[in-house]
Amino acid sequence: NAGVTQTPKFRILKIGQSMTLQCTQDMNHNYMYWYRQDPGMGLKLIYYSVGAGITDKGEVPNGYNVSRSTTEDFPLRLELAAPSQTSVYFCASSYSTWTGGYNEQFFGPGTRLTVL
Amino acid sequence: EDQVTQSPEALRLQEGESSSLNCSYTVSGLRGLFWYRQDPGKGPEFLFTLYSAGEEKEKERLKATLTKKESFLHITAPKPEDSATYLCAVQANNYGQNFVFGPGTRLSVLP
Numbered sequence A: 001n002a003g004v005t006q007t008p009k010f011r012i013l014k015i016g017q018s019m020t021l022q023c024t025q026d027m028n029h030n031y032m033y034w035y036r037q038d039p040g041m042g043l044k045l046i047y048y049s050v051g052a053g054i055t056d057k058g059e060v061p062n063g064y065n066v067s068r069s070t071t072e073d074f075p076l077r078l079e080l081a082a083p084s085q086t087s088v089y090f091c092a093s094s095y096s097t098w099t100g101g102y103n104e105q106f107f108g109p110g111t112r113l114t115v116l
Numbered sequence B: 001e002d003q004v005t006q007s008p009e010a011l012r013l014q015e016g017e018s019s020s021l022n023c024s025y026t027v028s029g030l031r032g033l034f035w036y037r038q039d040p041g042k043g044p045e046f047l048f049t050l051y052s053a054g055e056e057k058e059k060e061r062l063k064a065t066l067t068k069k070e071s072f073l074h075i076t077a078p079k080p081e082d083s084a085t086y087l088c089a090v091q092a093n094n095y096g097q098n099f100v101f102g103p104g105t106r107l108s109v110l111p
Helices: none
Strands: A004-007 A010-013 A018-025 A031-037 A046-052 A056-058 A064-066 A077-080 A087-094 A111-116 B002-007 B010-014 B021-028 B030-038 B043-049 B056-059 B062-066 B072-073 B082-091 B100-101 B105-108
Touching: A018 A031, A018 A087, A018 A111, A046 A064, A046 B100, A087 B043, B002 B082, B010 B021, B021 B030, B021 B082, B030 B072, B043 B056, B043 B062, B072 B082
Parallel strands: A010 A111, B010 B105
Antiparallel strands: A004 A018, A018 A077, A031 A046, A031 A087, A046 A056, A064 A077, A087 A111, B002 B021, B021 B072, B030 B043, B030 B082, B056 B062, B062 B072, B082 B100, B082 B105
């Protein structure tokens, strides 16, 4: 298994440009997450999904959009990039059952995004 | 406000010198506390989940413990390969799928 893969690894955007960060997992996990990590700060949840077709906002969703059309893929869309979106973005996935088992999150390698 | 703090911010140890990392949390009903290891330029890697006060878990040189207000990650006789940033995260009963992460402790183990 490749686990959680993310593309691209690095990207530089100009203010106002848009882009999509790709995330794919091959573990058949139902939950997927997008986080951002800024220096000296903890990971902040942007959006998450509990299954195909179902997404919800996390702590810092402004400026981002997501969709989940398949179990495997969970792309993150940045519209009108701003310098405040300069960060490292991590995608993660986990498997949780209706009984509430909280299995660990598996993280991708991250995408380092700079907005100039 | 629910929050997670970690101390120290950075820790430098000699190989074999045991120590502990602290994770203090304030949440309205703890669902689970998680420890992750993060190497530079990589995503976090899961270490432990603790659910209730008094619980302990071990993995090689690492042992995690949990009280009602904090968790400790004890590192016994560390090796240089244990150098990494260690992250603590909590999930509260009212968070749904939102996990609150601490800023991490950057551990360096010198040979």
